[in-house]
Amino acid sequence: MKKYLRLLLCTGVTAALLTLPALAADNDTLPAKQGDFYVMVNGEYVTFPDAVPQIRENRSCLPFVAVFEQLGFAEEDMTWDGATGTVTAVKPDVSYTAFQGNTKQGDLTVELTIGSNDITYWYEGNTTADPHGHQAQVVEHIQSEVAPYVYQNRTYIPFGLLADALSYNVGWDGEVAAVIIDDVDAILAANTETYDRMDEYQAYNRTFVEKNQKVTGSYSMDLTMKQKIQETNSDLSFTAKGDYDMITGGTTAFEFDTDMTMDASMVTGGLDLIGAMTSPEGEPLFPMDLGFSMRGDTTDGIFYFKLDSKQLGNLNGWDTESWYKMDMAAFYDAMSEQTGMTYAQLMELSNASLDESFSQLLPQMLKDMPLNSVAFTTTDYLELLNTICGDSHFVKSGSSYVNTFLNEGGIQGTFTLYTSGGKVNGYAMELKADPDVAGGELSITTSMKGSKMELAMNMEASQGEGQEGSGTLYQVDMTLDMMMDGTYQTTSTQPATEPPAGASVVDLMELLGSLIPTEPTMP
Structure with missing residues (x-):
């Protein structure tokens, strides 16, 4: 059980910690119950x-x-x-x-x-x-x-x-x-781990929030899936690529704009089903040009976005001129029982990470972690955080520090801190899975060195089953490649956190609520 929790943590370090699912303990390990619980x-x-x-x-x-x-x-x-x-x-x-x-x-x-x-x-x-x-x-x-x-x-x-x-x-x-x-203070009193490397890592991250940043970059995604069910072949492909510009202000304000091109096809029995899709005006749906803009400030949790696409507007009447408002704080609070944390707590934790050392931040992190399984309590959270962030798990290699925080069951995770002049100037996190474990190859890498960010993901998986005397029952082969890069530079420009003055704004939650049918009430 802990192996799978550890894998979940690897992908996002502390971010993944906030969304750990509830797990049931093995009943064979439970003592006799006294009382009601x-x-x-x-x-x-x-x-x-x-x-x-x-x-x-x-x-x-x-x-x-x-x-x-x-x-x-x-x-x-x-x-x-x-x-x-x-x-x-x-x-x-x-x-x-x-x-x-x-x-x-x-x-x-x-x-x-x-x-x-x-x-x-x-x-x-x-x-x-x-x-x-x-x-x-x-x-x-x-x-x-x-x-x-x-x-x-x-x-x-x-x-x-x-x-x-x-x-x-x-x-x-x-x-x-x-x-x-869990008495977090008592548990931490027995903790002997140190976190000098993480303090250096946090100092590096602070350089990107002390001044406004302009980020420019590109991204792409390629998905192909080949499926055979008995004698019928189906081929699905989807691609998306584009360039983006983003401006950030401190740790909370942001403005994001991108132009994207998407294309898709699904050929079954020689017929391209997606290629045959058209708008009511008879125009093909793909390839689709899509403009996307987003504004917001995480302090209040109010975000705005706008989709601009001729094909999308023709297909379902989407209003390409209006901005749509999302109250992420209210949405997150509604999910607080599952996440174990309110939006205000999340923001408090995020802001504390800028001003405090990792040791100072650790008690609040552990006090905010959800406790919904006897199989995974504060002691386990601390053990995993120490495995990923503790000094004793980093090994010096040249000018870098490398932490292989996971290496079991065919799954390997590494966290690398790059240094120059005794200071951290970048990092990389990589997660790989053995094909025999994941049913295919899996590799996720995210890195930041100097002012250059890169994210890459590759996954190849196959699954099939034969039927004696009649050949293939089914066979599915899938390949997914994703990448994103970005270059940061300081700017004096302030991000726009709201739509332009006079713009039409639609409350997305109200819109979705009006579309959901309600149960008839009894008289």
Whole structure:
């Protein structure tokens, strides 16, 4: 299972980490379940000697003492006030982000009262000025839908909201019914890896966002597929190529324009099906000339695009004069349960990578990673990040550093950092698969050296099956070649992030919503 997760990570390093799918654990490895669900803390299942997890009002409720002990709270630092029904727990010397935004160290105190939906916590030394100018303790409040309660002389708490507030990473594995709780700070405290190479890599990347950049380049894609089903042959081909110009402003604003030519054919039984396609005016659909423009700013997540093609407009009435608006932030937020991250969190993580070292960025990355499988928790994320980004995995080769972060099961991945004068001035990432593993050859390479970017992908695959006595049942052969290059240079031009003034703008989400039929409502 981890081999396939590792392969997924290879293609995009941390980008792929944000989209890891949920995986079911092998049931043979699970311990006996105690209560309504499992609880896993820092990669280990929690054993409950005298009080087990419960579901109450559709919320996961955990025995207070057992879970807090697992998270580093000592039992002698937990007190019970029978007169008020109040439980207090203290964890000494915790690192936290203070009210002023700086990192401090102090005791963490959590306080809750049986039957009260208000749970409070505070950090020693986290103060702010009150209206009279005196320093006052900052106390945080959590309003829980389920109040703490007592069951068989044991205190239960709805742990999810509290865990989020205390910066634990919390998730749910629906396949095996398990709450996953990871104390990222505790896991990182035992991490001995260093990341000097990645800090140098980040410094190189910053050079492309400190000033506006103009990028010019070209791209192409060639796809061919030959298929034989018994005695019938079908040949499909598709090509696309073009040139593009892009202007970027900092890390968020961009303007992109391209002119593309596409061509396609599909010959089955000697008849070119695509070649016979025409517009209502009788003009051939291919080859198609297509102009594409895109504007936007990732800060607000609002993007605009425009398609300009005579053939496309003739074919389906596409409005080639209007710009179409996409709210990517809203779309991403709607998918947050699957990705484990909101759009705001994604932007926060992206911006932090510009100002912080990799070691400083790592805690936030791990706290934002989705936890949806007991088979892959924060410890596994950290192991994979270390494998790809840790200094101990890079080997010096001449003026370069090479990291073979994957070499198993016929799949090899390498991450190379090029240096000059002791500074990183480029990188390359390559992923290759043995034909026997992937069913064909696969090679993906992306590189940047100096101001030149290149991306190449090649895939060749074959699959077939014979039928005894009657020859070929079916045979499919496919070849895909893709490339893209670009040259960066600084510019004083600001990117246009919106359509020109007065342009017609169509909200794509509203348009798609109007085209989707709705279920009739009952009277």
